[in-house]
Amino acid sequence: MIHSKYLAATSGGLQIPPAISTTPSEVVSLTEPSEILDLLFRFVHPRSEADNFRQSSVMNMASDTFFPLAEAAEKYQVFGAINTCFTRLDQLIKQHPIEVLNHSHRHGYLDIADQAAIETIALPLDKITKGLTHPGLLQQWLLHYIHWRNLAAFGSTLLDDCPSPTNGCTVWPKIKTNYFTAVMGNLWGNDFVLDCHQQPCTAREPYGHRDVCRCSNNIQEAQKKITLEKLNIPNFRSINI
Ligand SMILES: [Zn+2]
Ligand SMILES: [Zn+2]
Known part of the structure; x- marks a missing residue:
């Protein structure tokens, strides 16, 4: 496995995810860039003194790092990272509603999805089409x-x-x-x-x-x-x- 050094390094933290089903309309990345895994790994080690650092690093993270991290956190079920990302997700609704909608819909955060959807109404349709990759989401959005x-x-x-x-x-x-x-x-x-x-x-x-x-x-x-x-x-x- 590509990530075996990360997975082996922790006892019961990062788990190999169950088989991920994909459909032709959605590409689920099975491998994360190593910098994303490095970030995720910080949440696995029980270093309490690092809590504030982890929190603030996610809060200030650029969106193109944040969304892959949030996705990896869900995939590997790293709960500390999931919680921190959830807080940040809520703050990104106005700035990045399409990405927030895609992520929150996929993982069942319905309140956030409801709020994000409202913010997408006046956005360019080509961005909507490209950004809402979760199967069925684009249809739901159109309705x-x-x-x-x-x-x-x-x-x-x-x-x-x-x-x-x-x-x-x-x-x-x-x-x-x-x-x-x-x-x-x-x-x-x-x-x-x-x-x-x-x-x-x-x-x-x-x-x-x-x-x-x-x-x-x-x-x-x-x-x-x-x-x-x-x-x-x-x-x-x-x-x-
Ligand atoms: Zn008048
Ligand atoms: Zn006015």
């Missing part, structure tokens, strides 16, 4: 994504012309354009807000002094409706393929 696209379409129905007593609203057309640009460009997702710090509306009633355009009100109302509808989107875990 979840459809719910979000339907919500995006619902939002667009709220953006007809500003129903205000005055003409010449200077804000509403920009809100609309921003919205449709985001939806068309697949940049629309959970974090999208209608009001992106527009300049105040300059529309005025012909002879009045007050700003009577209701656009800011209308924006808030539309945002509220979208936020409410979001609650109807099922959690990622409950999507059946």
Whole structure:
């Protein structure tokens, strides 16, 4: 075995994993780079004084080292490493949602998968396709994504012309354009807000002094409706393929 020096060096720590089933659609690496095993090995030795070091090294680890380590930890069932990686996984949801979703789905961390899935909605589809390698995950993602696209379409129905007593609203057309640009460009997702710090509306009633355009009100109302509808989107875990 390639890793026999590691496996032999510990009593009951690293185990040779049971046969790993692969499907043609997923490549499971059977060998880890030695630097990943070196990292993993630190969790096997019972060196309590090294706990803080191990913790902080994982917390500051670059993602291209972290995810292979987390995978190796699961594969060899190194519980100290699994726990530490789990904490870090939670922190990487916003930064690396695709990788987090792939890993958490594969290992049954459903809460994290639910959160990560929401963060993937506005990401480029080619990255999604390449990143979600676990069998069935991409199908599940697509079915979840459809719910979000339907919500995006619902939002667009709220953006007809500003129903205000005055003409010449200077804000509403920009809100609309921003919205449709985001939806068309697949940049629309959970974090999208209608009001992106527009300049105040300059529309005025012909002879009045007050700003009577209701656009800011209308924006808030539309945002509220979208936020409410979001609650109807099922959690990622409950999507059946
Ligand atoms: Zn206005
Ligand atoms: Zn804003």
